[in-house]
Amino acid sequence: MVDHSTVPTESSLASQGPSTAITRRSLLGGTGIAVGAAVLASPPSMSGFTPALAQPASSDARPLDAAFKQRAFEVRGVCAGNAEKIPIAPHPTNGDEARYSNKIGSDSRGLPHDKRGEVAPEAWQALYTACQSGDPADFEKIPLGGTRKLVNPLGTLAVSLSGINPTQIGIPPAPALASAERAGEAVEVYWQSLLRDVPLTELRDDTSNRDVLAATEEINKLADFRGPKSGGRVTPGTLFRANALYFDAGDPKGRSVTPPGVLDGPLISQFLLRDAPYASQWISAQIRTASPASEFLTDYEEWLAIQNGAAPKRQLQFDATPRYIATGRDLAEYIHTGPALGWAAALILATPGGGTDKRYSGMYPPAEPVSYPSNPYRKSKTQTPAGATFGLPYVQALLATGISNSVRAAYWQKYFVHRTVRPEAYGALAHHRLANGVSDYPLPDEFLKSEALARSKAKYGTHLLSQTYPEGAPLHSTYPGGATSVGAVTATILKAFFDESRVIANPVQPDPADPTRLVPYDGSPLTVGGELNKLAVNFGFGRNWAGIHWRSDASASMAIGEEVAICMLRDERATLREPFDGFSFTRFDGSRVTI
Numbered sequence: 097m098v099d100h101s102t103v104p105t106e107s108s109l110a111s112q113g114p115s116t117a118i119t120r121r122s123l124l125g126g127t128g129i130a131v132g133a134a135v136l137a138s139p140p141s142m143s144g145f146t147p148a149l150a151q152p153a154s155s156d157a158r159p160l161d162a163a164f165k166q167r168a169f170e171v172r173g174v175c176a177g178n179a180e181k182i183p184i185a186p187h188p189t190n191g192d193e194a195r196y197s198n199k200i201g202s203d204s205r206g207l208p209h210d211k212r213g214e215v216a217p218e219a220w221q222a223l224y225t226a227c228q229s230g231d232p233a234d235f236e237k238i239p240l241g242g243t244r245k246l247v248n249p250l251g252t253l254a255v256s257l258s259g260i261n262p263t264q265i266g267i268p269p270a271p272a273l274a275s276a277e278r279a280g281e282a283v284e285v286y287w288q289s290l291l292r293d294v295p296l297t298e299l300r301d302d303t304s305n306r307d308v309l310a311a312t313e314e315i316n317k318l319a320d321f322r323g324p325k326s327g328g329r330v331t332p333g334t335l336f337r338a339n340a341l342y343f344d345a346g347d348p349k350g351r352s353v354t355p356p357g358v359l360d361g362p363l364i365s366q367f368l369l370r371d372a373p374y375a376s377q378w379i380s381a382q383i384r385t386a387s388p389a390s391e392f393l394t395d396y397e398e399w400l401a402i403q404n405g406a407a408p409k410r411q412l413q414f415d416a417t418p419r420y421i422a423t424g425r426d427l428a429e430y431i432h433t434g435p436a437l438g439w440a441a442a443l444i445l446a447t448p449g450g451g452t453d454k455r456y457s458g459m460y461p462p463a464e465p466v467s468y469p470s471n472p473y474r475k476s477k478t479q480t481p482a483g484a485t486f487g488l489p490y491v492q493a494l495l496a497t498g499i500s501n502s503v504r505a506a507y508w509q510k511y512f513v514h515r516t517v518r519p520e521a522y523g524a525l526a527h528h529r530l531a532n533g534v535s536d537y538p539l540p541d542e543f544l545k546s547e548a549l550a551r552s553k554a555k556y557g558t559h560l561l562s563q564t565y566p567e568g569a570p571l572h573s574t575y576p577g578g579a580t581s582v583g584a585v586t587a588t589i590l591k592a593f594f595d596e597s598r599v600i601a602n603p604v605q606p607d608p609a610d611p612t613r614l615v616p617y618d619g620s621p622l623t624v625g626g627e628l629n630k631l632a633v634n635f636g637f638g639r640n641w642a643g644i645h646w647r648s649d650a651s652a653s654m655a656i657g658e659e660v661a662i663c664m665l666r667d668e669r670a671t672l673r674e675p676f677d678g679f680s681f682t683r684f685d686g687s688r689v690t691i
Contacts, residue, residue: 175666175670182260182264185266185343188269189513190516195272201273202220203515203521203573205402205403205571207219207240207405209400212528216239216241219238222234226238227512230253230512235249241403241405243405243406243407244407244571251504251507252504252507252510256500259501259667262504262508262509265505265656265660267343267576268341268347270516271646277322279318279540280322281647282522282523282526283546283549285561285640285646286548287314288643290555291311292388292424292425293424294307294308294424296364296427297362298332299333300332301331312331312335315335322648322651323335323337324339333359334359336637337358337359338355338358338637338651338654339352339355339647341353341651341654343655350652355629355632355654355686356626356684357628358633360621361620365630366600367440367628370459372439372440373447383419383421386414388425391556391562393561393563396524396527399524402567403520410566419611420611421606427637428642430638431638431639432564432565438583439492442488442491443488444458444459445458449462460598466595467486467593467594485674491590491593494668495590498660498664503578505659506578509576510574511573515573516573517574518568518574518644519644520560520568520644522539523559523560525537526544527559527560529559530559531558563644574649577645577649577653579636579645579650583634583654584636584656584661584684585657588632588681589661591625592665597624598624599623603616603622636654654684658684677690679691
């Protein structure tokens with residue numbers, strides 16, 4: 097795979113031979129593909145399946161019925177054939193698993209650990225064996241250290257009937273434990289923990305906030321930092337903004353890009369600041385926020401218990417008054433348990449605007465539909481889209497499938513390739529280095545002597561990284577991020593159906609003095625595509641604010657979610673009967689793709 101380009105567009109797979117040339121004549125008229133008894137028979141594993149009772153035969157022949165059945169068979173075969181042509185991607189790792197016999201560079205949370213937090217060797221071996229075999233019985237043999245369970249490893253081995261197999265998507269290796277890049281990410285995530293309660297409106301280039309300026313200054317001194325920059329430098333306006341990371345055969349670290357729109361305007365997407373109309377209901381953009389007192393895992397015994405997989409003893413404390421997402425802590429809590437962000441964005445875009453109560457209205461009035469001009473129903477004189485194709489339920493169905501498929505792809509990388517250490521465990525290595533004199537934990541001085549770590553120690557009393565979730569991170573490894581893959585597949589599918597070039601009228605942002613209300617944003621124009629890209633990164637990078645993910649986790653998953661969506665849309669395109677030029681949109685790297 098070259099440049100992470102596993103996805104066929106209009107000029108690739110469609111030209112590979114007769115078997116991929118799907119025409120209206122071949123699909124409705126039949127092409128003589130033989131369907132043998134083996135194809136029609138129920139699989140052995142479906143012995144309880146009983147066909148529907150035959151209905152009385154019609155006296156009139158219906159050629160269209162047979163043609164439709166034949167077309168369905170051909171389309172499924174073409175889609176499967178196209179997917180099979182995509183090669184297995186390379187899967188390079190950072191080498192930490194082989195480098196450290198005590199597995200300090202690998203994720204072992206949920207397994208039993210000693211007092212230093214190092215995993216029991218036999219438990220690690222059991223996990224490793226299961227990840228090599230993929231055998232359900234081997235996963236049942238893994239000894240756990242507490243009551244929490246590993247998150248869905250076998251689910252990643254399910255075959256997705258739409259799109260691509262996880263093994264066909266490549267991402268760069270995660271930064272190594274002792275690398276300058278990982279040290280830079282650690283400095284950044286410690287600063288995020290320190291600035292969780294600073295209004296996000298302070299992340300602008302003319303800010304006077306001393307803590308924001310201190311974070312910007314230190315991050316600019318890092319030897320290897322891959323976040324967005326302006327004029328070659330990190331500025332308060334680019335601080336904690338997102339990037340996307342693509343596999344690149346010519347660069348082991350991958351190709352890092354800044355998705356269009358993510359540096360424009362407020363850090364939070366407009367789709368997270370607007371109520372979503374839901375027929376006769378609505379979904380409020382205000383959320384239940386966690387109190388600043390909700391900080392966890394800075395006590396070593398609490399940290400070790402969570403590392404072993406114990407259930408948390410302390411719980412979140414919440415603010416009684418809902419408000420808009422105004423701080424990093426708010427964003428972390430919003431994405432804590434899988435919000436309906438894509439569902440809400442689809443409702444906002446697909447629902448006609450207008451009316452006296454804005455809670456029940458979308459962004460654009462009926463006379464200015466936001467669907468792509470290539471949408472076949474924009475040209476039809478007699479038909480309108482609905483749940484079958486191109487209507488809102490159709491888009492929502494693709495979103496739901498895309499979320500599942502993207503999680504399969506990201507989790508497969510977590511379990512079967514990378515098994516990379518989480519920030520909370522990295523912080524414990526720093527704790528042992530600096531508080532307990534453990535010299536064989538190879539963390540760079542750039543992090544150990546950083547202002548971010550020193551400030552965190554002064555605030556919490558240990559070098560452990562503060563977490564906003566009492567349970568810490570889910571029990572699977574850090575790289576790549578599952579949440580970001582969900583955000584990325586969501587944004588990509590929505591960009592395929594809605595005109596990303598449209599400017600969003602009357603943009604808003606939370607009032608920093610009173611985040612229960614919104615105030616106008618007056619700045620550079622914000623577009624649908626840019627705000628969908630921002631929606632994707634908000635979902636993923638919010639986990640960084642929580643303390644459970646690194647920058648590279650989210651960046652690599654942007655490409656995974658996009659790849660999953662594009663391959664699903666390729667299959668979906670083959671099924672459609674409407675005269676249609678194809679799905680066309682801008683990828684996270686700024687290039688255009690047409691399917």
